[in-house]
Amino acid sequence: MHNFITYYLGTGIFGSLLSSLLPLLWILPYVLLCVWLELKVSAHMQDRLGPMRTGRWHGWAQPIADMLKLLQKEDVIPTAADKFLFVLAPILVFVGGYAAYAAIPFSPAFIGANLNVGIFYIIAVSAIVVIGILMAGWASNNKWSLLGAMRTAAQLVSYEIPASLAILAVVMVVGSLSLQDICDAQSGWLWNWMIFSKFPFMFITFFIYFVASLAEANRTPFDIPEAESELVAGYHTEYSGMRFAIFYLTEYSNMFVVSAIASILFFGGWNSPFGTFMSGPIWGVFWLLSKGMFFVFVQMWLRWTLPRFRVDQLMYLSWKVLTPFALVNIFAVGLWMVLRG
Amino acid sequence: MNMNWYDLTFYVFAALTIISAIGVVFARNIIYAAFSLLFAFFGVAAIYVLLAADFIAITQILLYVGGILVLIIFGVMLTSRAYDVEAKHGLLQIVPAVFVVGAIAGTLIGVLTTTKWPVTNSLPYEETAKPIGALLMTQFVLPFELASVLLLVALIGAVMIARRDRVRKG
Numbered sequence: 001m002h003n004f005i006t007y008y009l010g011t012g013i014f015g016s017l018l019s020s021l022l023p024l025l026w027i028l029p030y031v032l033l034c035v036w037l038e039l040k041v042s043a044h045m046q047d048r049l050g051p052m053r054t055g056r057w058h059g060w061a062q063p064i065a066d067m068l069k070l071l072q073k074e075d076v077i078p079t080a081a082d083k084f085l086f087v088l089a090p091i092l093v094f095v096g097g098y099a100a101y102a103a104i105p106f107s108p109a110f111i112g113a114n115l116n117v118g119i120f121y122i123i124a125v126s127a128i129v130v131i132g133i134l135m136a137g138w139a140s141n142n143k144w145s146l147l148g149a150m151r152t153a154a155q156l157v158s159y160e161i162p163a164s165l166a167i168l169a170v171v172m173v174v175g176s177l178s179l180q181d182i183c184d185a186q187s188g189w190l191w192n193w194m195i196f197s198k199f200p201f202m203f204i205t206f207f208i209y210f211v212a213s214l215a216e217a218n219r220t221p222f223d224i225p226e227a228e229s230e231l232v233a234g235y236h237t238e239y240s241g242m243r244f245a246i247f248y249l250t251e252y253s254n255m256f257v258v259s260a261i262a263s264i265l266f267f268g269g270w271n272s273p274f275g276t277f278m279s280g281p282i283w284g285v286f287w288l289l290s291k292g293m294f295f296v297f298v299q300m301w302l303r304w305t306l307p308r309f310r311v312d313q314l315m316y317l318s319w320k321v322l323t324p325f326a327l328v329n330i331f332a333v334g335l336w337m338v339l340r341g
Numbered sequence: 342m343n344m345n346w347y348d349l350t351f352y353v354f355a356a357l358t359i360i361s362a363i364g365v366v367f368a369r370n371i372i373y374a375a376f377s378l379l380f381a382f383f384g385v386a387a388i389y390v391l392l393a394a395d396f397i398a399i400t401q402i403l404l405y406v407g408g409i410l411v412l413i414i415f416g417v418m419l420t421s422r423a424y425d426v427e428a429k430h431g432l433l434q435i436v437p438a439v440f441v442v443g444a445i446a447g448t449l450i451g452v453l454t455t456t457k458w459p460v461t462n463s464l465p466y467e468e469t470a471k472p473i474g475a476l477l478m479t480q481f482v483l484p485f486e487l488a489s490v491l492l493l494v495a496l497i498g499a500v501m502i503a504r505r506d507r508v509r510k511g
Contacts, residue, residue: 085376116468117395124399127407131379134414138372150418153411160407177470 020112023101026289031252035063038300045304073241078141081238085139089132090239090246096128097250100257105180107270107284118179119171122261123164126216129254130156133235136247140238148234151311155215155222158318163212165326169205169333170194170265183269190273195266201333206266208326210295213258215318218251219299221306222314259295260288267291351391358384375414382406396470 036051039062043050055061077086100122102112115121130153137149171177173194174185186193195202215222236247263269269291270284279287309317357380364377382405389398477485 085372115395117399117470120396120403120470121399124403124407127402127411128379130411131376131406131414134411134418135376138414138418146418150415153415157407157411 027253032063034252041300042304070245076240080141082139089136090243092132094250097254099125107281109281117177120177137235144232144237145235159212159215162322162326166205166209169330186268187271189275193268204329217255217258221309260292263291354384354387
């Protein structure tokens with residue numbers, strides 16, 4: 001199973017630059033789909049229809065119309081804003097979000113960079129997003145933006161700990177930080193997936209990871225950074241047009257990243273649930289994307305079902321509930337590994 | 342012409358590191374200094390990658406950018422009116438400064454000129470995470486554990502200072 005990217009594009013600098021653009025082929029249509037899906041999911045959960053007119057069939061063209069509107073908007077930079085940092089912040093946020101795609105194995109033959117420290121790398125680059133959000137909040141020179149940015153930073157830094165501890169339990173079982181190795185370790189049938197091993201500890205691990213990842217993607221019930229009713233729009237209050245679109249794009253692409261990691265770590269990644277049936281490099285892409293999309297749907301489902309946490313409840317959940325449970329859990333998995341191999 | 346892409350990438354990241362480090366020192370606004378630090382850390386991480394030290398590179402990003410830098414920016418933003426305060430740039434305490442800077446510069450130049458810098462062609466890439474983990478748990482287990490105890494002490498100390506009032510009240 002060769003890596004088809006390096007096969008066709010080579011390992012030279014231009015081939016690498018070209019291959020680094022490949023995930024965009026997924027992200028852009030995915031974000032359009034998600035914008036439509038979010039409108040429709042929210043509508044149906046509230047017993048409404050949602051957009052029905054644009055493009056006739058269930059308003060399928062609504063996100064395209066929205067995107068064209070955003071692209072045409074005037075480029076506004078507030079007078080009191082710090083111009084340089086204001087322009088730089090969305091770029092930094094996008095870079096941080098996009099960099100994670102380099103280490104996601106889309107199929108046995110399709111991974112940007114098969115790093116030995118893949119999952120560790122993904123945790124690390126999310127730090128750049130935090131800095132970008134802080135920069136956006138500060139550069140806007142707006143109290144809501146600043147408060148939103150501070151909350152985001154506090155939230156992301158706190159929830160990184162239970163998320164990393166949960167990931168560590170999986171890494172301990174597999175014995176590798178490479179996401180490709182983690183996928184390989186779960187090949188075969190449905191019951192070979194990580195979520196079913198070391199029962200019930202991997203269930204707990206998955207639950208901790210999923211809750212923490214909701215917070216990392218700033219989704220409800222953890223959408224404190226944006227909290228419309230308190231902060232107008234949080235760190236991107238002053239952003240409009242194209243720059244706002246970049247924040248929006250990154251938020252949705254981050255939702256997919258955390259969902260893809262959840263499916264890689266616990267649900268076999270690109271492995272087919274039916275043994276060798278429907279498996280292979282091409283089917284691998286299908287399985288990973290559909291598993292990822294399922295968790296994206298779950299995130300939307302939760303958003304329109306649950307109310308928002310308060311800031312203190314948010315911190316309580318991370319430090320006093322998830323982190324201790326994750327520590328006990330990692331100890332239990334370690335004990336299991338020592339006693340039963 | 343023995344300049345290849347590898348060298349070029351190195352010089353790009355080296356320049357990025359040095360320019361942002363200069364930015365950190367000379368920025369008039371403390372926020373600009375903090376954000377320049379991001380690019381300095383990032384450049385250093387890139388140089389680690391070019392040296393095939395992937396684990397160290399990612400630890401650099403995770404700890405320095407994700408931990409220390411976020412805390413610095415957080416602290417600066419929480420300080421009231423931190424944006425309006427200009428960093429001091431005047432000449433203060435010239436005589437001690439000359440001594441300290443001279444000593445550091447002398448040491449660095451000494452090390453730079455006396456060390457034999459091994460120049461090899463690009464080394465075959467090897468996994469580093471596993472050997473580092475194994476060494477930390479066997480040969481260097483005592484310093485590793487001591488460092489973790491030290492961090493724990495610092496953590497508890499910080500909480501004690503932050504909650505001092507509440508503890509006294511009861």
